[in-house]
Amino acid sequence: MTKKVKISELTNMLQDLDIEALEGVEIEGDIEIDIGGLGGFDPNLAHALGHETAQLSVHLANISRLLGYPVEQAFASASMSMAGQQPQMQPQDKQQIPFGSGRLSELLSAKLEVEPAQEWTHTIQEVTLGATSSDGGSRKSTVTIGGEKALPYYFDAPMPNRNYVTMDVFDMPIGMAKAVKVNYEDVMGDPGEWAKKVVNEFNADMVTVHLVSTDPMIKDTSPREASKVVEDVLQAVDVPLVIGGSGNPQKDPEVLEKAAEVAEGERVLLASASLNLDYERIAKAAINYGHAVLSWTQLEINAQKELNRKLMKQCNVPRESIVMDPTTAALGYGLDYAYTNMERIRLAGLMGDEELTFPMSSGTTNAWGARESWMKSSPMKDDSDWGPREYRGPIWEIVTGLSLALAGNDLFMMMHPTSVQVLKEITQTLYGSVDKETVDISNWVEIEMEVQ
Amino acid sequence: MKVNSPLEVYKYLPGDNCGVCGVDTCMAFASKLLDRSGQLNDCTPLLEDENKDKLEKLEHLLAPEIREVEIGIGDKSVVIGGDDVLYRHKLTFFNKTALAYDVWDTLDEDNLVERVKYIEDFKKFYVGEFLSPDMIAIRSSSNDPKKFADTVEKVMENTELPLILCSFDPVVLRAGVEKAHKRNPLLYAATMSNWQEVADIALEYDLAVTLFSPNDLDNLKSLATSFNKMGAEKLVLDPGTYPTGKELNTTFNNILKIRRAGIGGDKDIAYPIMAVPLTSWLVHKDTVTASYWETVLASVFTIKYGDVMILHSTEPYAMMAELHLGDTIYTDPRKPVTVDPGVYEVGSPTPESPLIITTNFALTYYTVESDLSSNSINSYLAAVDTDGIGVEAAVAGGQLTASKIKEVLELADFSLNEKTSHNTIILPGLAARLQGDVEDMLDTNVLIGSADSGRLPGWMDKNWPPEKE
Numbered sequence: 001m002t003k004k005v006k007i008s009e010l011t012n013m014l015q016d017l018d019i020e021a022l023e024g025v026e027i028e029g030d031i032e033i034d035i036g037g038l039g040g041f042d043p044n045l046a047h048a049l050g051h052e053t054a055q056l057s058v059h060l061a062n063i064s065r066l067l068g069y070p071v072e073q074a075f076a077s078a079s080m081s082m083a084g085q086q087p088q089m090q091p092q093d094k095q096q097i098p099f100g101s102g103r104l105s106e107l108l109s110a111k112l113e114v115e116p117a118q119e120w121t122h123t124i125q126e127v128t129l130g131a132t133s134s135d136g137g138s139r140k141s142t143v144t145i146g147g148e149k150a151l152p153y154y155f156d157a158p159m160p161n162r163n164y165v166t167m168d169v170f171d172m173p174i175g176m177a178k179a180v181k182v183n184y185e186d187v188m189g190d191p192g193e194w195a196k197k198v199v200n201e202f203n204a205d206m207v208t209v210h211l212v213s214t215d216p217m218i219k220d221t222s223p224r225e226a227s228k229v230v231e232d233v234l235q236a237v238d239v240p241l242v243i244g245g246s247g248n249p250q251k252d253p254e255v256l257e258k259a260a261e262v263a264e265g266e267r268v269l270l271a272s273a274s275l276n277l278d279y280e281r282i283a284k285a286a287i288n289y290g291h292a293v294l295s296w297t298q299l300e301i302n303a304q305k306e307l308n309r310k311l312m313k314q315c316n317v318p319r320e321s322i323v324m325d326p327t328t329a330a331l332g333y334g335l336d337y338a339y340t341n342m343e344r345i346r347l348a349g350l351m352g353d354e355e356l357t358f359p360m361s362s363g364t365t366n367a368w369g370a371r372e373s374w375m376k377s378s379p380m381k382d383d384s385d386w387g388p389r390e391y392r393g394p395i396w397e398i399v400t401g402l403s404l405a406l407a408g409n410d411l412f413m414m415m416h417p418t419s420v421q422v423l424k425e426i427t428q429t430l431y432g433s434v435d436k437e438t439v440d441i442s443n444w445v446e447i448e449m450e451v452q
Numbered sequence: 453m454k455v456n457s458p459l460e461v462y463k464y465l466p467g468d469n470c471g472v473c474g475v476d477t478c479m480a481f482a483s484k485l486l487d488r489s490g491q492l493n494d495c496t497p498l499l500e501d502e503n504k505d506k507l508e509k510l511e512h513l514l515a516p517e518i519r520e521v522e523i524g525i526g527d528k529s530v531v532i533g534g535d536d537v538l539y540r541h542k543l544t545f546f547n548k549t550a551l552a553y554d555v556w557d558t559l560d561e562d563n564l565v566e567r568v569k570y571i572e573d574f575k576k577f578y579v580g581e582f583l584s585p586d587m588i589a590i591r592s593s594s595n596d597p598k599k600f601a602d603t604v605e606k607v608m609e610n611t612e613l614p615l616i617l618c619s620f621d622p623v624v625l626r627a628g629v630e631k632a633h634k635r636n637p638l639l640y641a642a643t644m645s646n647w648q649e650v651a652d653i654a655l656e657y658d659l660a661v662t663l664f665s666p667n668d669l670d671n672l673k674s675l676a677t678s679f680n681k682m683g684a685e686k687l688v689l690d691p692g693t694y695p696t697g698k699e700l701n702t703t704f705n706n707i708l709k710i711r712r713a714g715i716g717g718d719k720d721i722a723y724p725i726m727a728v729p730l731t732s733w734l735v736h737k738d739t740v741t742a743s744y745w746e747t748v749l750a751s752v753f754t755i756k757y758g759d760v761m762i763l764h765s766t767e768p769y770a771m772m773a774e775l776h777l778g779d780t781i782y783t784d785p786r787k788p789v790t791v792d793p794g795v796y797e798v799g800s801p802t803p804e805s806p807l808i809i810t811t812n813f814a815l816t817y818y819t820v821e822s823d824l825s826s827n828s829i830n831s832y833l834a835a836v837d838t839d840g841i842g843v844e845a846a847v848a849g850g851q852l853t854a855s856k857i858k859e860v861l862e863l864a865d866f867s868l869n870e871k872t873s874h875n876t877i878i879l880p881g882l883a884a885r886l887q888g889d890v891e892d893m894l895d896t897n898v899l900i901g902s903a904d905s906g907r908l909p910g911w912m913d914k915n916w917p918p919e920k921e
Contacts, residue, residue, distance in 0.1 A: 059738070059739075059740040060740065063740065063741045063744055103648065103651065103652070103655075103682055104648075104651075104678050104681060104682055105648075107644075107647065107674050107675065107678045108674060108677045108678045108681060109670075109674050110670065110673040110674045110676075110677045110720060111670045111673065112669040112670055112672070112673045112709065112710070112713060112718075112721060113713070113718075114709040114712055114713050153701060153704055153705075154705065154708065155705040155708070155709070217885045247848045249848075249850065274849070276849055276850045298841055298845055298849050299840075299841070327845065329842070331773065331776050331777060331780060332578065332776045332779075332780070333815055333816075333819075333842065334813070334815050334842065335777075335780050336780045336781065336783045336785065337785075337789065339755075339780070339781070340539075340540055340541045340785055343539060343540075343541065344539075344541055347539065369844065371904050371906050372772060372776075375904070375906060378576075378577070379823060379906035379907070379909075380577040380826060381826075382575070382577060382582075383575065383576055383577050384573065384574045384575055384576065384768065385768055386768050386769075386772065387767060387768030387769050388769075391740065391767070391769040392768070392769040392772065392773075394744075395744060395747055395769050395770070395773050396773065398744070398747075398748065398751075399747065399748075399751050399773045399776075399777055402748060402751050402752065403751060403755060403777065403780070403781075406752065406755045406756060418744075422744055422745075422748060426748045426752070429696060429697065429700050429701065430700065430701055430704055430752070431701070432698055432701045434696070434697055434698070435697055435698065436696040436697030436698075436699075436735075437697070438694070438697065438699055439694060439695055439696060439697075439699070439731065439734050439735055440734075441666055441692055441693065441694060441695075441728075441731050441734065442666060443620065444728060444730065444731050444734060445591050445592065445593070445618045445619060445620060445640070445641075446591070446592070446593045446595060447591075447593065447730075447733060447734060448556075448558065448593055449554075449556065449593075449733065449764060451559065451563045451567070
């Protein structure tokens with residue numbers, strides 16, 4: 001939206017879509033995205049689409065070669081043979097070659113001096129999630145986020161903790177994009193198995209349990225009933241947990257309170273306290289049962305300051321128990337605001353705003369709300385072919401998350417296994433913990449490609 | 453930019469508040485120059501001979517820290533560089549990262565032409581405009597001057613997009629330049645071993661040239677300083693894009709250092725930066741894996757200071773994400789987040805037309821509006837004041853409620869009974885939970901629309917007009 005044109009004015013340019021195509025889209029939509037969470041899954045349609053899905057899945061699975069497999073040296077021989085043609089001469093080694101007027105015969109020698117940033121004087125609070133038996137919990141490992149003294153991956157100061165991914169588990173079958181759904185059909189309806197799957201097969205660092213069924217508009221599950229799911233998941237996996245409500249501001253405080261009670265000592269992250277619900281009750285539950293609180297605001301740095309201040313001053317939540325969620329908007333749907341909001345929050349923290357020196361979490365899953373990630377084809381007739389959505393969805397989630405990683409986000413709530421894998425690979429590569437054989441790029445120009 | 457205060461600019465302006473520039477006072481114009489929303493030639497008195505010194509002084513003071521370089525000619529030319537800040541919220545980033553997709557001289561003619569056409573024609577609609585690739589990079593993979601020249605010629609026959617001519621062999625590069633120099637291409641690249649010959653070509657044809665010094669910033673600066681000294685000022689810096697491992701972290705920091713030094717006032721290195729995510733294909737052979745990783749690299753360097761990039765994958769999922777992210781990062785953060793609350797007419801609504809509710813978050817509003825108008829759905833579209841928050845989040849956060857909907861209809865003086873024959877409101881699918889409240893508070897029928905406005909046309913077919921009670 002770079003110019004403020006009224007799009008009605010473009011109507012003449014854009015032709016009508018033919019109705020049949022749209023009906024196709026509509027039918028698909030019924031099975032993929034059912035925001036109320038009550039939609040069924042049509043097995044006939046799944047079968048019809050199965051073959052295509054299988055093929056696409058193979059390609060997505062190939063991406064696993066990014067992790068754990070030896071680097072492919074597909075082009076190494078070509079690059080090596082060219083490398084010899086390009087001796088890297090130092091300025092002082094340069095031979096004299098005669099040139100016309102104005103031409104230099106020798107390179108002028110220069111040095112690039114870059115100082116570390118002086119204005120970053122403060123350290124972001126470290127927050128540890130999960131507790132092992134020595135700390136009164138039953139987790140096998142913990143996750144520590146925060147502690148930065150600079151923007152992420154910057155040379156100014158080493159980043160003490162890497163980025164982590166917590167994967168979504170729901171307490172009931174829900175509608176989701178097809179590309180996501182194919183990964184969870186076997187565990188949908190069994191949160192414990194679902195949690196095991198994301199940890200054991202998809203390499204999740206943590207699990208987020210969403211107690212969506214507690215919403216009065218959905219199943220109105222009681223807090224007590226919902227907390228059994230939390231117990232199941234605590235039994236099923238030994239990684240730290242995030243516990244989320246349904247997003248209903250009236251119901252969430254009591255749901256999270258009960259969940260906090262059954263998870264006592266496990267140091268979960270309660271999601272979320274916000275200004276439009278009884279945050280005090282959630283804060284109290286966190287303090288009483290030894291958990292951390294996710295402080296959620298909507299793309300507004302001053303609201304974030306206000307809520308953090310209230311959690312600290314009014315509710316006495318310790319600094320080491322606060323994580324912020326300043327809201328994630330998907331690529332193409334407000335990511336610019338989400339990115340800049342997070343970057344401003346992190347910069348303000350580094351420069352000493354004590355109300356903002358907390359680690360951040362992103363609901364990266366929101367990327368699946370972007371039509372580019374799940375719609376079968378473009379609703380705009382003049383668009384180029386969008387290609388298979390099975391590839392679009394994960395990349396939308398990756399790019400949304402990666403952008404926010406660069407703005408300073410620490411923890412990512414995600415859904416698609418491929419997205420998780422690739423996001424972990426790139427953030428850990430930037431973090432500096434991924435060793436790979438050095439690639440010779442000196443003659444990349446001559447790389448031979450196959451026609452796609 | 454070397455000035456921070458309008459006063460420092462004002463003192464070189466005529467000071468008579470003539471208003472020719474479009475604002476009332478010279479001080480206001482000074483502010484516009486400072487935030488780069490106004491241009492010096494808007495002040496016509498300043499262009500007169502007697503003010504020549506002042507104009508030059510202002511041009512110097514107001515020049516962006518990072519030099520701008522123009523590539524190509526005509527409507528499709530691109531300008532890269534021009535930034536003044538390290539963080540977009542401090543002002544805005546200027547000149548969106550130019551995305552160049554590659555072709556190469558060992559492609560056979562049919563495939564070459566097809567690929568050029570595909571790149572040229574690729575477009576993705578996005579609230580009011582199409583996003584599309586900016587340039588074509590032609591690589592000499594044959595290292596054969598004739599083949600390269602022929603390929604350049606063939607590409608020029610098929611596209612007006614600006615070109616990057618790529619070869620480390622000056623003889624090959626020159627062969628391409630002889631064909632394409634009138635198109636004002638960017639040369640790639642001068643290195644520590646070929647710099648004099650490449651400088652010759654750049655100077656002879658007055659073309660922009662990329663300096664390539666993989667992982668050696670001192671050499672890169674030496675090259676930049678030397679080229680500048682020789683009179684080649686249209687420079688682009690490539691510190692090498694290492695695709696994986698610890699070297700990628702080094703690449704990230706190399707680019708960061710170049711830009712920080714440039715914005716910080718080191719003129720010798722204050723040029724646009726090139727990143728080459730295409731190097732993903734040096735390590736990944738599988739198309740999907742290589743495309744994913746290439747997109748990931750492109751994302752990192754779109755956000756962190758890449759001004760021009762060379763890419764290979766033309767898979768739609770890669771291109772769509774890359775094009776969208778460039779638009780995202782380079783969108784002016786000073787633009788309003790919201791549209792004015794109210795009820796807008798889309799097309800020519802009649803009493804039979806639907807009233808559709810959305811939020812006043814600009815992105816949401818324009819998306820819905822384009823979905824309606826491009827499908828010729830005459831309708832009333834109500835933008836509820838949700839403080840610029842999208843539907844799903846506003847329902848969760850309490851900014852989109854029945855009373856807010858009532859408020860906007862009253863504000864717009866929109867009576868359902870007078871303006872419509874159906875007394876029906878269509879709520880966004882994501883606001884379904886408001887149905888009961890809205891029915892009670894407004895005493896109307898409520899229909900739940902699709903979760904995504906892209907599906908409104910299909911939804912309308914099935915659900916509109918509503919059945920009479």
